[in-house]
Amino acid sequence: MNEDFTYRKNALFPQRYISPKKLFIFLQENYGDYISEVGSSTLHQPIFKFSFGTGKLRIAAWSQMHGNESTATLAMLDLLYSIEQDRKLKLELENQISLDFIFMLNPDGSEKWTRRNALDIDLNRDFNQESSLEIKILKQLIETGNYDYALNLHDQRTIFTTDGIHPATLSFLSPSENIEREITQTRKKSMAIIAFIYNRLDIKLKNQIGRYSDEFYPNSVGDNLMKMGIPTILFEGGHFQNDYIRNETRKFYTIALYYAISGMIELKDSTENFETYFEIPENRETHFDVIYRNVKLNTDFHCILDVAIQFREEYKGGDEIEFTPIVVEVGDLGKKKGWKEIDCTGKFFKSEKKFPKLNEIQNFEII
Structure with missing residues (x-):
């Protein structure tokens, strides 16, 4: 496989929020020959499988198992758009892989920008119980597909870094x-594929x-697919400095998907260089979105402290989420x-309350 992949963004989907209806119309109009409806969500929204290629290497993948994790859906749209612009690459991939990709496994959660489905079930903890329609659809696909690999695609919070300094973008x-x-x-x-990605993307x-x-979760999807003998690679798209819309993350996520597929083709079930996996630094939980340093509260005694802010992502209508x-x-x-720090030394804490309230919306200004 040619490793000189040219990334191109699908400009029809510029935001992190993706309307299920808009996505489904787009897929039907542009990839009608590639998609099939494999079931419906709790609220009767269609769930589509995109099938690409006729090759021997069989890959299963899915996005937005958690509705508020859209980067994988956007990255897959970008990957398809990029491949469409390179006819030679498209033909090469079509001849070598058979990819089944479920776009937006959780359309009900995706529409409302919530992690869980319409019944408040976390699909990634429902593998054994099968309480949700959506996990039944995924398991039906997996159990009948005879897959060589699986891609379990997610997003992660902005709290993670690789070294206490740099964000864990992927x-x-x-x-x-x-x-x-x-x-x-x-x-x-699975480690060999991740090592393959890392060796090419780290630069x-x-x-x-x-x-x-790698804590074991007995009811999660990835852990159970591994028990079934299907090498599964879990992706987590994270923060990039000053990019809460995740355009940069989206780009690198797309490139990583391409490298993952390239690695599967090249390694052909091999475990070559799997040890490199352990050279990748473990995620560290080190950051908040904003820290106000040295805040002097309006108390009747001397009180100076730090205040940490985390942005809650919410969908309130329109084209994009709010923070x-x-x-x-x-x-x-x-x-x-x-990721942003504000020194409040010598400044005034302006608020109707004497102190900030935990787990509530920021109710103060620093002036």
Whole structure:
């Protein structure tokens, strides 16, 4: 496979928020020969499978299992658009892979920008119970598809870094098969693909690729697919400095998807260089979105502290999500950092209350 992949953005989807209706109309109008309806959500929205290629290498993938994690959907749209502009690459991929991709597994949650589905079920903790229609659809696909690999695609919060300084813009995981986190042959195959991605992407995204925790979750999708013998690669799209709309993350996510597919083609079930997986730094939880330093409160005693803000992503209608500042911590935050830090020394804390209230919307100004 040619590693000189040219990224192109699908300009029809410029925001993080994706209306399910808009997505489905787009797929029907532009990829009608590639899609099929594989079921319906709790609220009777269609769920589509996109099938690409006739090759021997079989890959299953899905996006927006969690409705408020849209980067993978956008990256897949960008990947398809990029491939369409390179006829030679498209033909090469069509001949080597058979990809089944479920766009927006959780359309009800996606429409409202919520992690869970319409019944408040976390689909990624429903593999065994099968309480949701959506997980039944995914399992039906997996159990009948005879897949060589699976791509479990997610987003992660802005709190993660690779080293306490650089954001974990992309993180990867080879899920565990058991509580002992044994390094099985299936895990090695998954690790080899992640190592393949890392070796090619680290140059472009230096110090911003992390390794997600491999704690075993007995009811999660990835861990159970690994137990079934399907090497599964979990993607997590994270923060990029000053880019809460995640345009940069989206670009690198797309490139990583391309490298993942390239690695599957090239390695052909091999575990070559899987050890490189352990060179990827583990995610560290080190940052808040904003920290106000040295805030002097309007109390009747001397009180100076730090206030941490985390943006809550909300969909209130329209074309894009909104970012609501929430107070998530107060006190001595010397061991934490903020993507934005504001020194309030000598400034005035203006608020109707004497102090900021935890887990409530920011109700103060610093003037």
